[in-house]
Amino acid sequence: MSVKFEITKTEKGEYHFKLVDGGGKTLLRSEGYNAKASCTNGIESVRRNAVDDARYDLKSASDGRPYFNLKASNGQIIGTSPMFADAQACATAVAATKSAAAGAAVDDKS
Template sequence: MFELYQSENNQKFYFNLKAKNGQIIMSSQGYADKSGAKNGIESCKKNSTDDSKFERKTAKNGKFHFNLKAGNGQIIGSSQMYASEAGMENGIESVKKNAGNAEVKDLTE
């Protein structure tokens, strides 16, 4: 499920993609308005099935994470940190499997 929410100071809109267990799989950047965040969710749904859109990274502390990128190369969402590369790959597979048909829960209404 995607959750669309607004920052505490109401300056930006964000979304999280959550697994069925409620764990956050991926988080967005901040958007100036709600329509931008909704477009980000649609871009996430569209690009989540293409493995080439996932940028796999290793942090300086040795943990693993990924970014999902749009066709123009802009980052749509970023994952949490994973202790293992296998954990990161499982996160990517979860996005591929769940993002395309995930419902959107708008917490701003």
């Protein structure tokens, strides 16, 4: 599976990244950053932390759909997944993030 980071810039000038799988589905997305350098630092943090099971915080939305946050060593959220249909889909996304984030290419669309 070809996983990559995509950097985008909003009309308000904020930079965001998302980690997408080979089919274009989002595995993880970031908060907004004021500077591209901060966005790039966020990607590097995902790369460092994605291999560690302890960095994944599994959650359930109010409607019961599962999702996860990826946290840095200081506990700060560096990325949030979309909502998934079921626990298996969420687990698959965690596994893909864990195995591929460190080596994922960056596609700068900003």
